[in-house]
Amino acid sequence: xxxxxxxxxxxxxxxxxxxxxxxxxxxxxxxxxxxxxxxxxxxxxxxxxxxxxxxxxxxxxxxxxxxxxxxxxxxxxxxxxxxxxxxxxxxxxxxxxxxxxxxxxxxxxxxxxxxxxxxxxxxxxxxxxxxxxxxxxxxxxxxxxxxxxxxxxxxxxxxxxxxxxxxxxxxxxxxxxxxxxxxxxxxxxxxxxxxxxxxxxxxxxxxxxxxxxxxxxxxxxxxxxxxxxxxxxxxxxxxxxxxxxxxxxxxxxxxxxxxxxxxxxxxxxxxxxxxxxxxxxxxxxxxxxxxxxxxxxxxxxxxxxxxxxxxxxxxxxxxxxxxxxxxxxxxxxxxxxxxxxxxxxxxx
Amino acid sequence: xxxxxxxxxxxxxxxxxxxxxxxxxxxxxxxxxxxxxxxxxxxxxxxxxxxxxxxxxxxxxxxxxxxxxxxxxxxxxxxxxxxxxxxxxxxxxxxxxxxxxxxxxxxxxxxxxxxxxxxxxxxxxxxxxxxxxxxxxxxxxxxxxxxxxxxxxxxxxxxxxxxxxxxxxxxxxxxxxxxxxxxxxxxxxxxxxxxxxxxxxxxxxxxxxxxxxxxxxxxxxxxxxxxxxxxxxxxxxxxxxxxxxxxxxxxxxxxxxxxxxxxxxxxxxxxxxxxxxxxxxxxxxxxxxxxxxxxxxxxxxxxxxxxxxxxxxxxxxxxxxxxxxxxxxxxxxxxxxxxxxxxxxxxxxxxxxxxxxxxxxxxxxxxxxxxxxxxxxxxxxxxxxxxxxxxxxxxxxxxxxxxxxxxxxxxxxxxxxxxxxxxxxxxxxxxxxxxxxxxxxxxxxxxxxxxxxxxxxx
Numbered sequence: 001x002x003x004x005x006x007x008x009x010x011x012x013x014x015x016x017x018x019x020x021x022x023x024x025x026x027x028x029x030x031x032x033x034x035x036x037x038x039x040x041x042x043x044x045x046x047x048x049x050x051x052x053x054x055x056x057x058x059x060x061x062x063x064x065x066x067x068x069x070x071x072x073x074x075x076x077x078x079x080x081x082x083x084x085x086x087x088x089x090x091x092x093x094x095x096x097x098x099x100x101x102x103x104x105x106x107x108x109x110x111x112x113x114x115x116x117x118x119x120x121x122x123x124x125x126x127x128x129x130x131x132x133x134x135x136x137x138x139x140x141x142x143x144x145x146x147x148x149x150x151x152x153x154x155x156x157x158x159x160x161x162x163x164x165x166x167x168x169x170x171x172x173x174x175x176x177x178x179x180x181x182x183x184x185x186x187x188x189x190x191x192x193x194x195x196x197x198x199x200x201x202x203x204x205x206x207x208x209x210x211x212x213x214x215x216x217x218x219x220x221x222x223x224x225x226x227x228x229x230x231x232x233x234x235x236x237x238x239x240x241x242x243x244x245x246x247x248x249x250x251x252x253x254x255x256x257x258x259x260x261x262x263x264x265x266x267x268x269x270x271x272x273x274x275x276x277x278x279x280x281x282x283x284x285x286x287x288x289x290x291x292x293x294x295x296x297x298x299x300x301x302x303x304x305x306x307x308x309x310x311x312x313x314x315x316x317x318x319x320x321x322x323x324x325x326x327x328x329x330x331x332x333x334x335x336x337x338x339x340x341x342x343x344x345x346x347x348x
Numbered sequence: 349x350x351x352x353x354x355x356x357x358x359x360x361x362x363x364x365x366x367x368x369x370x371x372x373x374x375x376x377x378x379x380x381x382x383x384x385x386x387x388x389x390x391x392x393x394x395x396x397x398x399x400x401x402x403x404x405x406x407x408x409x410x411x412x413x414x415x416x417x418x419x420x421x422x423x424x425x426x427x428x429x430x431x432x433x434x435x436x437x438x439x440x441x442x443x444x445x446x447x448x449x450x451x452x453x454x455x456x457x458x459x460x461x462x463x464x465x466x467x468x469x470x471x472x473x474x475x476x477x478x479x480x481x482x483x484x485x486x487x488x489x490x491x492x493x494x495x496x497x498x499x500x501x502x503x504x505x506x507x508x509x510x511x512x513x514x515x516x517x518x519x520x521x522x523x524x525x526x527x528x529x530x531x532x533x534x535x536x537x538x539x540x541x542x543x544x545x546x547x548x549x550x551x552x553x554x555x556x557x558x559x560x561x562x563x564x565x566x567x568x569x570x571x572x573x574x575x576x577x578x579x580x581x582x583x584x585x586x587x588x589x590x591x592x593x594x595x596x597x598x599x600x601x602x603x604x605x606x607x608x609x610x611x612x613x614x615x616x617x618x619x620x621x622x623x624x625x626x627x628x629x630x631x632x633x634x635x636x637x638x639x640x641x642x643x644x645x646x647x648x649x650x651x652x653x654x655x656x657x658x659x660x661x662x663x664x665x666x667x668x669x670x671x672x673x674x675x676x677x678x679x680x681x682x683x684x685x686x687x688x689x690x691x692x693x694x695x696x697x698x699x700x701x702x703x704x705x706x707x708x709x710x711x712x713x714x715x716x717x718x719x720x721x722x723x724x725x726x727x728x729x730x731x732x733x734x735x736x737x738x739x740x741x742x743x744x745x746x747x748x749x750x751x752x753x754x755x756x757x758x759x760x761x762x763x764x765x766x767x768x769x770x771x772x773x774x775x776x777x778x779x780x781x782x783x784x785x786x787x788x789x790x791x792x793x794x795x796x797x798x799x800x801x802x803x804x805x806x
Contacts, residue, residue, distance in 0.1 A: 049461075052459060053453065059419065059422055060452070062426075062448075066422075066441030067444075067445045070434050070438060073425075074433040074437070078430035078747035078748070079749060084427050092416040092420070093765075096772075099409065100412075146749050305514055309442075309514045312518045316442075320450050323449075327454065327457035334468075
């Protein structure tokens with residue numbers, strides 16, 4: 001039962017990254033691939049119907065962690081206190097930018113919100129990537145299973161670490177490039193004209209960099225967390241996920257070169273999902289890794305609520321999850337095809 | 349200053365009070381929009397759809413503010429109340445996760461269709477989108493109220509090793525009598541807010557001589573829904589809630605009424621100032637027997653005073669609790685009187701001509717917001733000093749690793765951000781109201797449909 005809930009949490013987190021990832025990426029790109037107001041509204045029309053629902057996956061994943069592994073949520077959120085608020089404020093500004101921009105047709109108003117939207121969309125993947133880096137590197141947990149990290153100390157990934165060090169920043173940059181590339185494939189799929197062409201170019205460049213950085217990040221991870229890859233031989237799921245990621249990146253390259261943007265977007269989704277899946281399979285059962293001693297790590301086993309509570313939660317989850325999938329399928333079907341910037345006064 | 353608890357409490361109180369300014373309107377408005385859409389469908393008259401379209405735009409801006417200010421609420425359980433989350437997560441995590449999985453997904457999927465999809469969906473489809481959003485937002489309210497109800501009156505749980513709470517009886521938890529009463533009371537109060545806002549906009553247009561038909565429509569719906577919901581807030585829902593407090597939190601009831609001594613024929617204090625140091629109520633105006641009757645249905649019944657309870661279970665801010673409760677109850681009574689008067693005028697066909705009444709209706713819209721906020725403060729201050737009543741004290745629920753200065757810093761951050769957002773929000777709402785309800789241009793509509801049909805499919 002505990003393994004199942006770990007898998008559910010990992011699956012929902014991966015879904016969140018793939019879905020909100022494309023609107024983060026599109027947001028970060030839109031200052032560069034969309035120049036005129038008309039083009040920018042084309043980008044907003046492409047993500048407008050979806051971004052709110054995508055973000056719900058974050059809340060739902062948080063909720064699942066809350067109900068199944070409350071200690072992990074409590075220690076993680078209070079330990080990364082400042083970083084979490086940075087994320088929250090950025091999410092607030094980004095959501096407001098999308099909503100408020102459309103209501104007033106005034107160049108300065110729109111330009112200001114465009115910048116807020118673009119910067120917030122770029123900052124969030126960096127923050128989330130750095131958070132993932134922290135989990136892989138490990139945290140100074142105390143005897144009661146709590147920790148507290150400053151934003152940064154001396155940028156070394158050992159000793160007195162901060163949330164940001166060379167390793168976590170590297171993961172953050174890697175995440176940014178992957179997410180921007182992901183958003184590029186999405187925009188290439190959902191738009192036409194100049195925005196499509198520029199997005200395709202941007203996605204190509206991002207994924208070229210991602211392909212170069214991937215082995216470097218892998219090596220860096222081995223350097224800060226020597227135990228991680230030891231598990232590889234005994235984790236067939238991790239192999240499967242890595243194969244999906246590799247296949248994903250091949251599909252991105254083929255899709256972009258062959259003008260099949262949907263194939264590129266699906267490949268990009270497989271890449272992100274595969275990487276996260278492999279990570280989850282490798283770290284299991286550790287959720288918050290302690291650098292202060294392996295017995296202080298918070299694992300799925302020592303932080304899960306009792307089976308009775310997990311069974312109750314599974315009872316409603318198996319009803320809710322398919323419903324959520326149905327909503328998304330309906331939503332994507334209703335808004336299928338290329339996005340068209342609505343006429344003035346009709347939103348975005 | 350160096351105690352983080354105060355700053356954690358202030359931050360949570362501030363962010364949730366600010367957040368709840370938006371859902372209280374959108375939840376009530378969702379119902380009124382469904383009503384407008386139903387009448388529009390049945391009569392086939394465009395003015396109802398025009399009215400719905402106007403309120404959907406107001407709804408959209410409020411909904412966005414509600415969404416973005418709601419995101420921090422879930423995270424603050426972990427950032428600021430980590431011990432509480434660790435201990436109670438097995439129970440309250442259920443409702444919070446269900447809110448995300450059942451309600452938020454539904455809302456987010458249909459919001460865009462409601463706001464931008466009228467042409468694409470047609471009348472019936474657009475009504476269904478409104479109904480889905482209504483269902484989602486009221487479901488969302490239910491999960492949040494159930495979470496709060498557990499903190500007020502814990503049921504369905506078991507205390508495990510280390511004091512952790514676990515859910516053992518799902519239905520006892522989600523159908524707790526406290527949750528049902530509090531939900532009915534809260535939702536009716538949100539309809540009060542929406543009705544007052546609708547009536548206020550109608551009154552504003554009527555006073556300005558703008559949008560004649562729409563002004564009358566807003567006024568009539570606002571007054572009718574306002575009267576009905578104001579009455580339902582007081583009775584039976586508020587009464588039910590009070591009886592539950594009397595039964596399960598007698599010390600809270602005593603503090604709400606500033607009642608220090610026990611005794612029968614307990615009185616309601618219409619006015620008075622609690623004097624905690626001297627343990628008495630200064631300058632009271634009393635209605636004898638009313639409190640006994642409201643709490644237990646009998647005038648002579650004994651209602652216990654604060655003196656009967658040890659001071660360490662007294663709510664820690666009795667003055668504020670007392671005033672919050674009296675503001676809520678006092679305003680609630682005035683709402684019934686105001687809306688009943690307006691309804692009588694309307695019935696006689698004189699509502700549109702009484703400028704005084706229109707002025708009052710126009711200026712009355714902030715007061716449901718005040719009453720709702722005061723009601724929320726009554727609930728939360730009344731629960732003190734407990735996070736989970738009788739099980740976990742507030743002082744034991746805060747994050748162990750977060751310093752006072754850190755918590756103060758993020759409180760200041762929220763204040764600045766929310767202040768700016770508030771100004772922009774008011775500006776946008778002002779523009780929408782100045783713009784007013786408009787008809788859907790039929791030529792534009794068909795053009796859009798034709799355009800939509802040409803969209804290349806991928």
